[in-house]
Amino acid sequence: MSLPPFRAADRATSHHRRSLLTALAGGWAGAVMAQGNASPPAAPPASAPGPTAPAPGTGQPLPAQPVPTPGIELRELSLLRRDGWMSLDFAVRINLSRAVDDALQRGVPVYFVAQATLTRYRWYWRDDRVARAQRTWRLAWQPLTASWRVSQMGGLQQAYATQAEALAAISRAVEWRLVEADKVDPEERHTLTFSYRLDTEQLPRPMQIGIGGQPDWALGVERSVRLE
Secondary structure, three states, X not given: OOOOOOOHHHHHHHHHHHHHHHHHHHHHHHHHHHHHHOOOOOOOOOOOOOOOOOOOOOOOOOOXXXXXXXXXXXXXXXXXXXXXXXXXXXXXXXXXXXXXXXXXXXXXXXXXXXXXXXXXOOOOOOOEEEEEEEEEEEEEEEOOOOEEEXXXXXXXXXXXXXXXXXXXXXXXXXXXXEEEHHHOOOOOOEEEEEEEEEOHXXXXXXXXXXOOOOHHHOOEEEEEEEEO
């Protein structure tokens, strides 16, 4: 079988096909080269880091602690019969003001007084006082020994390493004998009045004049309890 004659139109068609293939091949190669030379796509912008909790031990500052309000708070008060006596137990919390603490640091001793009074009710007259007792403590800073000294009037003296320990020593009493039990009739009504205060009358006279009426030195608490 003979081949069809070669015509100019066929040559033109063949040339057109070669041109098209060459163009396609060149375009494919150019696309490959473009992809090879193109920079990698930019990463999306990172979001701003949020707040992180401080790691333990990194020295981050702690929240500020509230400063105790200066004053004296009564935390415990009870009157019980023990071994033939009416004995008093009490406990207070002492928060010194800045003025009192500054005076102590300068070597000025201060005095604290606890007083308990037991009265019997009388409907026809004012109440009858059955017993009264008082204790006084002297608190002072000793710069030579760098210690705090507590002296109970008429009692012993003791030194403490810190002010907190010294205040704890004078802030409570256990089995403080108030009156003989047989002098208190359990069938009658009695009232116990207790007070604990900073005694400014025992300060040096010039200081008494200077601090008159100042609330920083008016530290004390008083409570009355009816005993049925």
